[in-house]
Amino acid sequence: MRSPRPYNFSAGPACLPLSVLEQAAAEMCDWQGTGMGVMEMSHRSSAFQSIISQAESDLRQLAQVPDDFAILFMQGGALAENAIVPLNLAHTGQVDVAVTGSWSAKSADEAARYAHVHRVTDTVQDGYRSIPAPSTWTLREGVDYVHLCSNETIDGVEFAELPNLRELGCSAPLVVDCSSNQLSRPFDWSRIGLAFGGAQKNIGPAGLTLVYARKALMKSPLAACPTAFSFERVARDGSMFNTPPTYAIYIAGLVFKWALRFQYAGLQGLAALDAQNRDKAALLYGALDGSALFENRVDPSVRSRMNVPFFLRESSLTDTFLAQASQAGLMQLKGHKSKGGCRASIYNAMPLSGVQALVDFLQDFERRHG
Amino acid sequence: MRSPRPYNFSAGPACLPLSVLEQAAAEMCDWQGTGMGVMEMSHRSSAFQSIISQAESDLRQLAQVPDDFAILFMQGGALAENAIVPLNLAHTGQVDVAVTGSWSAKSADEAARYAHVHRVTDTVQDGYRSIPAPSTWTLREGVDYVHLCSNETIDGVEFAELPNLRELGCSAPLVVDCSSNQLSRPFDWSRIGLAFGGAQKNIGPAGLTLVYARKALMKSPLAACPTAFSFERVARDGSMFNTPPTYAIYIAGLVFKWALRFQYAGLQGLAALDAQNRDKAALLYGALDGSALFENRVDPSVRSRMNVPFFLRESSLTDTFLAQASQAGLMQLKGHKSKGGCRASIYNAMPLSGVQALVDFLQDFERRHG
Numbered sequence: 001m002r003s004p005r006p007y008n009f010s011a012g013p014a015c016l017p018l019s020v021l022e023q024a025a026a027e028m029c030d031w032q033g034t035g036m037g038v039m040e041m042s043h044r045s046s047a048f049q050s051i052i053s054q055a056e057s058d059l060r061q062l063a064q065v066p067d068d069f070a071i072l073f074m075q076g077g078a079l080a081e082n083a084i085v086p087l088n089l090a091h092t093g094q095v096d097v098a099v100t101g102s103w104s105a106k107s108a109d110e111a112a113r114y115a116h117v118h119r120v121t122d123t124v125q126d127g128y129r130s131i132p133a134p135s136t137w138t139l140r141e142g143v144d145y146v147h148l149c150s151n152e153t154i155d156g157v158e159f160a161e162l163p164n165l166r167e168l169g170c171s172a173p174l175v176v177d178c179s180s181n182q183l184s185r186p187f188d189w190s191r192i193g194l195a196f197g198g199a200q201k202n203i204g205p206a207g208l209t210l211v212y213a214r215k216a217l218m219k220s221p222l223a224a225c226p227t228a229f230s231f232e233r234v235a236r237d238g239s240m241f242n243t244p245p246t247y248a249i250y251i252a253g254l255v256f257k258w259a260l261r262f263q264y265a266g267l268q269g270l271a272a273l274d275a276q277n278r279d280k281a282a283l284l285y286g287a288l289d290g291s292a293l294f295e296n297r298v299d300p301s302v303r304s305r306m307n308v309p310f311f312l313r314e315s316s317l318t319d320t321f322l323a324q325a326s327q328a329g330l331m332q333l334k335g336h337k338s339k340g341g342c343r344a345s346i347y348n349a350m351p352l353s354g355v356q357a358l359v360d361f362l363q364d365f366e367r368r369h370g
Numbered sequence: 371m372r373s374p375r376p377y378n379f380s381a382g383p384a385c386l387p388l389s390v391l392e393q394a395a396a397e398m399c400d401w402q403g404t405g406m407g408v409m410e411m412s413h414r415s416s417a418f419q420s421i422i423s424q425a426e427s428d429l430r431q432l433a434q435v436p437d438d439f440a441i442l443f444m445q446g447g448a449l450a451e452n453a454i455v456p457l458n459l460a461h462t463g464q465v466d467v468a469v470t471g472s473w474s475a476k477s478a479d480e481a482a483r484y485a486h487v488h489r490v491t492d493t494v495q496d497g498y499r500s501i502p503a504p505s506t507w508t509l510r511e512g513v514d515y516v517h518l519c520s521n522e523t524i525d526g527v528e529f530a531e532l533p534n535l536r537e538l539g540c541s542a543p544l545v546v547d548c549s550s551n552q553l554s555r556p557f558d559w560s561r562i563g564l565a566f567g568g569a570q571k572n573i574g575p576a577g578l579t580l581v582y583a584r585k586a587l588m589k590s591p592l593a594a595c596p597t598a599f600s601f602e603r604v605a606r607d608g609s610m611f612n613t614p615p616t617y618a619i620y621i622a623g624l625v626f627k628w629a630l631r632f633q634y635a636g637l638q639g640l641a642a643l644d645a646q647n648r649d650k651a652a653l654l655y656g657a658l659d660g661s662a663l664f665e666n667r668v669d670p671s672v673r674s675r676m677n678v679p680f681f682l683r684e685s686s687l688t689d690t691f692l693a694q695a696s697q698a699g700l701m702q703l704k705g706h707k708s709k710g711g712c713r714a715s716i717y718n719a720m721p722l723s724g725v726q727a728l729v730d731f732l733q734d735f736e737r738r739h740g
Contacts, residue, residue, distance in 0.1 A: 005399070005400075005405050005406075006405040006406070008405075008406050008410055010410065010411065010412040011412065012412070012613070013409060013410055013411055013412060013413060013616055014410060015406070015410045016407070016409060016410055018399065021398050021399045021407050021409070022398075022399065024395075024398055025395040025396070026395070027398065028391050028392075028394055028395035028398070029375070029388065029391045029392065029395065032527075034380075035377070035701070036375075036378050036385070036701065037386070037391050039383060039386060039391070039574075039621070040378055040383055040384060040386055040576045041380065041382065041383055042380040042381065042382070042383060042702055043383060043576065045380070045702065056595040060484075062481035075445040075446050075447075075450070075577060075615075076445050076446060076596075076598055076599075076612065077445075077598070077612045077613050078612075079597070079598045079611065079612035080445070080596055080599070080612060081596065082596075082597075082598075083383040083596030083598065083599075084596065087596070103532070104495045110596070110597060113593065113594075113597075114594075172559075175736070187520070189541075189708070198613060202615055203617075204409075205409045205615070205616065205617045206413065206576045206613045206614065206615055206616045206617070207445060207578070207613075207614070207615025207616070207617070207618055208577070224457075224483075224484075224594035225479060225482065226450055226452075226453030226454065226457070226480070226599075227449070227451065227452075227453065227483075228446055228447070228449045228450040228452075229446075229450070229453075229596075241449065242446065242447045242448075242449035242450060243382070243383070243447050243568060243570055243576045243577075244576065245575070245576055245577025245615065245618070246383055246570075246575065246576045247575045247576070247577070247617070247618070248575075248577055248615070248617070248618075251409070276492075323576050329405070331405065331406065332412055332415065339566070
């Protein structure tokens with residue numbers, strides 16, 4: 001009998017469904033009788049073409065991505081996209097950014113290398129614990145796009161819903177860095193111009209970047225844009241302008257199949273993941289709010305369902321807590337180095353039982369040390 | 371008993387050593403007792419830090435990369451590097467390129483988006499079958515760098531040795547796209563300023579790019595360079611400015627270990643691979659040159675030891691040949707779409723027995739159809 005796996009709360013790369021890893025291991029040397037592993041196949045082979053096509057159509061079905069969006073499989077992660085997006089879209093050189101955490105702040109800084117950037121809101125003084133209502137943002141007329149990060153992995157703040165820019169009188173496309181909450185909940189694609197995210201949280205291995213681009217938005221990039229990072233070119237070549245990260249796409253495809261079959265509370269697919277993510281977050285925040293030792297400091301209306309930073313009021317106990325948690329099979333709970341404290345990332349592949357185990361441990365630790 | 375694997379002659383992604391795939395499968399769900407697979411580990415974790423450090427030091431030992439070179443683990447492949455290199459190095463905007471095949475031609479075209487490009491030689495009229503002696507190249511004074519492709523994957527021409535630019539009176543650094551022959555033979559690093567290559571031929575999965583950069587050459591890139599692709603920044607952050615392609619680096623590390631242990635003809639490591647590659651190429655070219663049906667059209671002095679394009683003099687037999695070869699377990703022998711015909715890529719992981727099986731099949735096919 002196999003001993004139970006520890007629960008891995010890494011912010012990314014993050015835990016994957018065990019069934020996905022087991023299938024990948026079983027197929028490592030021979031994918032479906034081809035005599036080759038997926039890593040060894042030409043990206044132009046019919047075998048790999050079937051893998052990438054299936055992955056794209058499963059992702060489209062799962063996340064209900066409309067047909068007027070292209071799905072691109074790219075490389076470089078969100079940090080590269082922070083440059084690639086303005087290189088593709090900032091034709092007039094005016095970009096609005098909502099700075100609601102460490103990642104959108106980085107995006108604003110990088111975009112400022114290619115365009116004039118105006119921060120329509122910036123919560124740095126608040127320690128990135130809240131999101132001002134979009135109706136208060138100082139949106140400008142005629143900008144190339146408005147950027148936001150739908151979930152701030154480091155700070156643990158998440159948009160409960162995406163702003164409707166048109167209702168706010170803004171006709172610019174909305175660009176969403178959804179690295180850490182893509183596939184965790186439904187998105188209202190009618191509000192989105194372009195979204196992007198690294199795969200290494202809810203989707204698969206690091207080294208794969210998903211880009212969801214409204215087809216009408218894609219045109220020739222700025223002159224400085226490397227051809228390999230032109231959305232228009234990558235879309236035209238079906239993500240095969242350069243050799244795509246084939247094995248990462250295969251793993252992502254296995255995760256999409258797992259997600260499509262996922263069941264919870266009588267639901268299936270993204271609806272089931274959404275419901276489980278809601279329940280997992282409620283369970284963990286409930287425990288933190290009911291504790292005299294642990295605390296989460298984010299405005300409850302914008303708390304992230306994916307990344308839960310928390311602190312021990314007696315901070316000298318933090319290292320003891322982390323060491324004992326690790327011994328108890330609750331791994332990678334250390335907070336981001338810029339914030340200190342602890343952080344539990346509870347992406348799609350973290351089951352409710354993992355969050356329950358963490359909550360039980362928090363309460364036990366508090367009894368022993370509180 | 372396991373049935374033998376077919377031989378996979380793909381140009382890349384390409385075959386990997388079976389022992390590497392078997393170890394990766396065995397460790398997929400639990401790397402060395404951590405309870406986590408490598409794909410699931412934070413890139414900042416001590417476990418992954420040990421993986422990337424070991425991979426770098428093994429690669430440095432294997433390829434004898436001097437200490438005054440940084441080794442960077444990047445993303446985007448050679449096509450992205452075609453832009454990233456001038457974005458980092460073309461400070462005066464003057465670049466020389468030796469065009470000896472399809473890849474160096476692409477590099478010249480992409481570099482021309484960032485700099486004035488002068489082709490010091492161009493063999494397109496010759497069908498990329500030869501390499502004029504570097505002493506005949508029209509090298510210019512004071513350029514930012516001289517680019518060449520050490521092995522042309524599509525055309526099958528390879529530099530038997532890298533030019534010594536200083537002996538030719540040129541003080542510019544040499545930039546080498548070594549995607550398809552890195553680790554297949556020793557390089558004379560004293561002649562190189564910077565080298566780069568996609569991993570998916572001799573090293574591992576697609577989605578990982580190796581950059582070997584002389585430290586003295588790294589400085590602030592051009593203003594348009596995305597921060598994620600600044601050599602200087604990536605080096606300073608130990609390839610952790612953005613999340614690196616962690617699983618691909620792990621696989622590459624297993625391949626480096628395999629290569630360090632590789633033995634052939636009384637040799638070990640890179641010397642053994644070099645010797646086997648020489649013998650594999652001699653066996654295959656010998657069979658082609660001795661055939662009345664098959665032919666290789668490249669100048670014998672610059673024939674690639676990695677990629678062997680060949681043609682049937684009776685071209686109507688090509689499809690029959692490819693179908694029968696595939697049936698006989700000799701896979702992915704179709705030529706690049708721009709060239710037609712056939713191509714056998716015989717990278718490090720292709721054993722001598724695979725080339726012998728191909729030669730036997732060529733001779734058998736010729737007996738039956740010649």
